[in-house]
Amino acid sequence: MPSSSNAESTAFRSALEVIRAVEPRVADAIGAELADQRESLKLIASENYASPATLLAMGNWFSDKYAEGTVGRRFYAGCQNVDTVEALAAEHARELFGAAHAYVQPHSGIDANLVAFWAILADRVEAPALKRAQARHVNDLTEADWFTLRRELGNQRMLGMSLDAGGHLTHGFRPNISGKMFDQRSYGTDPTTGLVDYDKVAEAAREFKPLILVGGYSAYPRKVNFRILREIADEVGATFMVDMAHFAGLVAGKVFTGDFDPVPHAHIVTTTTHKSLRGPRGGMVLCGPELAEQVDRGCPMVLGGPLPHVMAAKAVALAEARRPDFADYAQRIVANSQALAEGLLRRGATLVTGGTDNHLVLIDVTGYGLTGRQAEQALLDSGIVTNRNAVPQDPNGAWYTSGVRIGTPALTTRGLGTDQMDETAELIHTVLSQTRPGSNADGTPSKAKYTLEPAVSERIAKQASDLVAGFPLYPTVDLG
Numbered sequence: 001m002p003s004s005s006n007a008e009s010t011a012f013r014s015a016l017e018v019i020r021a022v023e024p025r026v027a028d029a030i031g032a033e034l035a036d037q038r039e040s041l042k043l044i045a046s047e048n049y050a051s052p053a054t055l056l057a058m059g060n061w062f063s064d065k066y067a068e069g070t071v072g073r074r075f076y077a078g079c080q081n082v083d084t085v086e087a088l089a090a091e092h093a094r095e096l097f098g099a100a101h102a103y104v105q106p107h108s109g110i111d112a113n114l115v116a117f118w119a120i121l122a123d124r125v126e127a128p129a130l131k132r133a134q135a136r137h138v139n140d141l142t143e144a145d146w147f148t149l150r151r152e153l154g155n156q157r158m159l160g161m162s163l164d165a166g167g168h169l170t171h172g173f174r175p176n177i178s179g180k181m182f183d184q185r186s187y188g189t190d191p192t193t194g195l196v197d198y199d200k201v202a203e204a205a206r207e208f209k210p211l212i213l214v215g216g217y218s219a220y221p222r223k224v225n226f227r228i229l230r231e232i233a234d235e236v237g238a239t240f241m242v243d244m245a246h247f248a249g250l251v252a253g254k255v256f257t258g259d260f261d262p263v264p265h266a267h268i269v270t271t272t273t274h275k276s277l278r279g280p281r282g283g284m285v286l287c288g289p290e291l292a293e294q295v296d297r298g299c300p301m302v303l304g305g306p307l308p309h310v311m312a313a314k315a316v317a318l319a320e321a322r323r324p325d326f327a328d329y330a331q332r333i334v335a336n337s338q339a340l341a342e343g344l345l346r347r348g349a350t351l352v353t354g355g356t357d358n359h360l361v362l363i364d365v366t367g368y369g370l371t372g373r374q375a376e377q378a379l380l381d382s383g384i385v386t387n388r389n390a391v392p393q394d395p396n397g398a399w400y401t402s403g404v405r406i407g408t409p410a411l412t413t414r415g416l417g418t419d420q421m422d423e424t425a426e427l428i429h430t431v432l433s434q435t436r437p438g439s440n441a442d443g444t445p446s447k448a449k450y451t452l453e454p455a456v457s458e459r460i461a462k463q464a465s466d467l468v469a470g471f472p473l474y475p476t477v478d479l480g
């Protein structure tokens, strides 16, 4: 690579030099991470590559600041510059998504969901209890009323998409705090089509009467009709929350519009900022004026102090997402995903729902005689980075699984297009069709072991790295 003296190369090189003087192994690891990312064919549906401006906005003095509170109303002095970036991030978010209110402090997607859950509980359970007791503040409640309220807060119902249909752990599943907070039930997908069955969702909602109906997913390859889900929520008196962590970039880029845009239909929307939205690692909550005040109490209710450096980076990334070229990017993500799906189908792969209309494809690898775990590892040996994922009614459970989830946001950021997706489909299919399930020492079939000729994995790895080499990652950044 020619040595380059542009601003981005200079910035990153200088930063590494400063770090190297203190702990060279950290500088080396940072450099190695860029090199690894440049070489790999990354198909992890939840990952992306943030812009140099976004990355640089995170490495500075904002990290030193405590800024509990909200813009203009801080519990700490000297927050005028934090106010500037937090207000900018929120303004960009409101404009980009057409939301009345944006809360940009959540540190991650899980945190954004916690903020939303507690805003809803405060609005629907705590506020009425305070009113009944004629108290203005929880501190004014008697011990007996407080005891009753705490029991009530911990016994509310949530209805969300099941994990194996593509829902997320934070939507009321037991290993996550949401499952301990809520009495949860889930809706699945139609066993023949693999699609959300709205009549079944309505049936479950009528019977269960949840306080919160959750829409959103991390492994469902289709559009969801949020208008219909809102009608269901209204019918049963539920608050409708959408977690768009995975597909926020497709909403921002106006690929999901009308019934498929959650923002006009949901009472509250949560998201990450680092997946298809291509920003810094973080989260965000959007809502109407009714829930705004409760949402703004996220810190210190469930969040630690805000991360002003990350809010600065959110402001930069959201400004980028408002530019016209982001809509073009979002469209290319889906075009690539569909090209990848078609390429795989043409070669005989089985896909959950038979295709995709978003950024991800879920391959049912039982068609290749493999578990998700075997497929994921064989692909990784061959330079293709994916992750295993359950498929609906998964016979192999949540650990081994029967699926591999692949997504196109990251490769699309690098500039790969539909022709390269066909080539990618060929590489994936070759690996999966050449991999054989292995057996345990006692001869029983193993869900983890497999065999793949080293010559095949080496050849595919070479082809994969040649493929991405044509689309340099961070082309403006040369670490020398």
Ligand SMILES: *Cc1c(COP(=O)(O)O)cnc(C)c1O
Pocket: 046, 107, 108, 109, 110, 111, 168, 170, 216, 217, 218, 243, 244, 245, 246, 272, 282, 283
């Ligand atoms: C990724 C994801 C999250 C969690 O985001 P983190 O930033 O890892 O906390 C939450 N919900 C959904 C639907 C996700 O896909």
